Amino acid sequence: MLAACQFDSSRRCTGFGGRFARSARAANGLRAYVLLETVLATGLLALGLAIIGGQLQDSVKASRTMELRMRALALVEMQLAHLDTGLIEFESIDDIHEGEFGGRFPEFAWRMTMDESAIEDMFQITLEILYEPHRVIEDEFDFDDSEILYQFYVFRAAPRRLDLAVDFGVPEDQLEEIADILASVGVEGLDDPTNIDWRALGTTDFEELIEILPTLMSAFGMDLGDMAGQLPPEVLAALQEAGLLDGGGDTGGGEGGGR
Numbered sequence: 001m002l003a004a005c006q007f008d009s010s011r012r013c014t015g016f017g018g019r020f021a022r023s024a025r026a027a028n029g030l031r032a033y034v035l036l037e038t039v040l041a042t043g044l045l046a047l048g049l050a051i052i053g054g055q056l057q058d059s060v061k062a063s064r065t066m067e068l069r070m071r072a073l074a075l076v077e078m079q080l081a082h083l084d085t086g087l088i089e090f091e092s093i094d095d096i097h098e099g100e101f102g103g104r105f106p107e108f109a110w111r112m113t114m115d116e117s118a119i120e121d122m123f124q125i126t127l128e129i130l131y132e133p134h135r136v137i138e139d140e141f142d143f144d145d146s147e148i149l150y151q152f153y154v155f156r157a158a159p160r161r162l163d164l165a166v167d168f169g170v171p172e173d174q175l176e177e178i179a180d181i182l183a184s185v186g187v188e189g190l191d192d193p194t195n196i197d198w199r200a201l202g203t204t205d206f207e208e209l210i211e212i213l214p215t216l217m218s219a220f221g222m223d224l225g226d227m228a229g230q231l232p233p234e235v236l237a238a239l240q241e242a243g244l245l246d247g248g249g250d251t252g253g254g255e256g257g258g259r
Contacts, residue, residue, distance in 0.1 A: 006122050071108070072129040072150035075101060079127055080154065087201030090114045093123075100141050107132050109141045110148075121158040126151065162196040164219050174219070181215045193219070210238060 009214070082088045088097055097112040109130040117124045131149035132142060164170040164178065178193045185191070187208050189200030196216075201209070231239070 021215055044184075068131065068149055071105070072131075075105065075108060075110065075129055076150065076152045079112065081205060083112070083125065083156070084199075086197075086203060088112065098143055098193065103137065106137045107135050109143060109146065111143065119155075122155055125154050125156050126155070128152075144149045159197070159199065162198055164193040164196065166194075168219060170219050178215055178219055182212060187212060190216075206238070 039186070079088070090097075093114055093116060095114065098109065100106075100109045111128045111130060113126045115124045115126065125130060128148050129150040129152075130141070130143060130146040132146040162168075165172070165175055170178065175193050182191050182193060185208055187200060187204050189197030190204065190212060204212075
C-alpha cells in the first residue's frame with residue numbers, strides 16, 4: 001500500500017503522498033498557464049486579422065469612391081459641353097434643369113441651377129451629379145432622395161450675340177448681302193447678321209449649316225478652302241457635293257497614277 005501522508009515538525013506533508021500532492025498542483029498550474037497563453041495568442045491573432053481586414057475594406061472603399069468620382073468628372077464635362085453649345089439654356093435665374101444619362105449610366109443623373117454672382121453679367125452655374133446605386137432601370141430616377149455624388153461650380157458670362165458690323169467690321173453693303181443669304185436659309189438665331197446667336201451653330205441641321213457656313217466664314221475673314229485638310233472626310237465630301245469645294249484636293253491618282 002502507498003504510504004500515507006506524514007507531517008514533520010513544520011506541519012509539511014512528507015512521504016509519497018506529499019510529493020504526489022505537490023506534483024498535482026504543479027501540473028494544474030502548468031495547464032492554466034498554457035491555457036492563458038493560448039487565449040492571449042488567439043486574441044492577438046484575431047486582432048491582427050481584424051486590422052488587416054479593416055485595411056482591405058478601406059482600400060476597396062477608397063478605390064470605389066475614386067472610380068465614382070472619375071466617372072462623375074467625365075459626366076460633368078459632358079454636361080458643361082451641352083451648356084456651352086446651347087443644348088441647355090436658362091431662361092431665368094429660377095430655372096432648374098434635371099436629366100438622366102440614359103441606359104449607359106442608369107444609376108447617374110444630373111441637376112443644374114444658376115445663381116447671380118458679384119460680377120455683372122456673370123453667373124454661377126452649379127452642376128450636381130446624382131447617384132442612385134440600387135436603381136432599377138425600368139423605374140424613374142428619384143431626384144429628391146438620390147445621393148449627391150459630386151458638386152461642381154463654374155462661372156459663365158451671359159450669352160452675348162455677335163454683330164458682324166460692330167465685332168468684325170463688315171461693311172454695310174456686304175452686310176446686306178449676308179443678311180439676304182441668311183434670311184433665305186431661315187435658321188433661327190442665324191438669320192440676322194447684326195444679332196447672331198453663335199450657339200445656334202451647334203443645333204443647326206447639317207444641310208442648313210452647309211448653306212450658311214461659307215457666308216459666315218467669309219464674314220469672319222476665313223477661307224473654307226484653307227480648312228479642307230482639317231475637315232472629316234464625310235464633311236469634306238458633302239461640301240464638295242454641294243459645290244462649295246472643288247475635288248482638286250484628291251491626290252489618289254487612280255490606277256494610272258503610277259504609270
